[in-house]
Amino acid sequence: MIEAQEIMNGLGAQAKAAAQLMRSASTRKKDASLKCAAGLFRIHMQDILAANALDMQAARDHAIDAALLDRLELNHDRVEAMAQGLEEIAVLADPVGAISNMCYRPSGIQVGHMRVPLGVIGIIYESRPNVTADAAGLCLKSGNAAILRGGSEAIHSNRIIAALLAQALSENGLPEHAVQLIQQTDRALVGAMLQSSHCVDVIIPRGGKSLTQRIADESKVPVIKHLDGICHVYIDKAADAEMALNIALNAKTHRYGVCNAMETLLIHEAAKSMLPSIVLALLEKGVEVRGCCQTISACQGLDVKLAEDADWATEYLAAVLSIRVVDTLDAAMAHIAMYGSGHTESIVTGDYAAGQRFLREVDSSSVMWNASTRFADGFEYGLGAEIGISTDRLHVRGPVGLEGLTTQKWIVLGQGEIRS
């Protein structure tokens, strides 16, 4: 453990030194590095695939399951997509150095904010090697230094991807240590990173809930994260029936394994007549429906199972939906406050007062009115790219893009003013 901390301290010191240079690196150099790395991925396509083949072989030897093998695998198209991802980051606006809200104060000084990088960002992720490129690219563009810790299954793939990123930095006059991969697969290194508040400014876990929960519990470094995505759609009594059907179907069935999929449908008692057609459409898509007693009685003849209490608190990430009939808007919001995970909730209503109350009083990172929860996404919101989603309350909430990887400092411009 002491050795792990020593390794981490070495990486951290190099990262801090790199972050100091990256803080004022020009947009031109950062963009050139991203494009250069994309080019290197293409030039070294065969080397990347060969490294990945080593990881795949080892994974097969360890009889690792098919889903993980799929996440681990790189092929020509996936490497090309990684390269294009970096090129897309290169054309995004640079958030660093932007000055806002400058105003004159009565003392004569001008005061405002300048946007600046966070510093050193630790990324802890699982077996997808493309995260190495994505996460490093976003950290680089936002002027931060990244320390990457990927799943041990992907170590050969990650090593070559990280080495090419470092080469691209170095070829463009930027510090190669702005992107560092932890080379050791020893788990103690993760523990060491979580203790390294002296040299890591923030940790972003990318992976399943158990990984994220463990990191959040143990970390002495601030963590940007979300745990669950128990998203709700609430169909108000003043909802348009066709809109309600479309949104409910899209929110549940567009993709099942994603954090912004609807997991519970709430519906006002006066809109119960919409339920049979919604449930029928869901069943036809192969969704298992679990409803409260009122849902079941409203859907006679349809295959609706009785929901248990645990259903309201479950993120299925699968073709399963729970449905509950509520008496009032207040009851819907109380259900969300009790069982929701603060990720994304949507109201379907044509009623102005109900929509306004829902927007104001529901305390989630994204709150929607007449739209599918599936829109809770960095690209859909116009961030250009997304490093993750935060359901925490401090610093950044909802989809996190380049701006979420920065902070602000106050700047003051004077002409010799002193305080009296």
Added chain:
Amino acid sequence: MIEAQEIMNGLGAQAKAAAQLMRSASTRKKDASLKCAAGLFRIHMQDILAANALDMQAARDHAIDAALLDRLELNHDRVEAMAQGLEEIAVLADPVGAISNMCYRPSGIQVGHMRVPLGVIGIIYESRPNVTADAAGLCLKSGNAAILRGGSEAIHSNRIIAALLAQALSENGLPEHAVQLIQQTDRALVGAMLQSSHCVDVIIPRGGKSLTQRIADESKVPVIKHLDGICHVYIDKAADAEMALNIALNAKTHRYGVCNAMETLLIHEAAKSMLPSIVLALLEKGVEVRGCCQTISACQGLDVKLAEDADWATEYLAAVLSIRVVDTLDAAMAHIAMYGSGHTESIVTGDYAAGQRFLREVDSSSVMWNASTRFADGFEYGLGAEIGISTDRLHVRGPVGLEGLTTQKWIVLGQGEIRS
């Protein structure tokens, strides 16, 4: 310890319920509560002073030192100032519910941010009873619930102040538990609060460095804080001599015991000729000057002691100043990066390139150009009020006003859009 956690859990549950109501409380009710509390302070002036007299007597019986007695003491003018402080918070703009950056996306949805309260804020402070009113007032106005833990010396004063605040909330239709004082003086309650991430969203310590450091080390709840204020003024070679003298004098001698006072003066080697008049002026104000060898040789005949390495890392909070001559702007910035505390630094220069580099590359919560470090203050920056200063990188940096006690959520307005 279990008992302390139980007490804390009870307070936390009440605070969460109150926060849920405060989140959408009207500006009118919040402002009315603040003004009502100010009125109650005046009506109950004699009761407040009587409670404070109990605290003062107990403090004298325990032979507590004069500085603490002064901080603890309330008199008519101090209670009146507390009341006026609440009235000043009442007239500030309400940050909650403000919507910004709404824009249409190609999908048809409108996306933007709504400013919302943080939730439950824990305030841990020392013996000043006026903090009870100030901190609670800022939390109330920003739609949060506050759990207050003041120094045990001030318990009688704090109890009546908190009770009057709760009464004002209640009389104006707001939850009385939006302001709760921990009634027990047992230290275990502080420990329990620091473990209460399930019911406290953020902790703000107000007090000396040792209190703050202990809280930051032990807390499982995010902490908004600063530890040191080792602020620098750098006099560049292109500085105007009179401006440099004025700023250096103001930054050091305007007040000594404040976190935004200058503790180290850096001066470019080519501006050394300004040193004798600056040092003479400081000595005449009674400041003890500790300089590097070059400073001493530039100030022959003046009483300059030799600075030791420890001086560069010391926040004197007293009439003491360290001075160092540097060869270049880079050397000045390197000194600040090594010894600074990330609080406030100022450059004095007429040179555009030097000023721009300093603004961009110095990584402190406030970076100034031709202004005294004493301006780093919530009132001077136009925040209206200040609950503290943050030198952390996440969420909020520099002076923290009402906006720093809020966060944002995404809001999405649609017309039935679904994701394709």
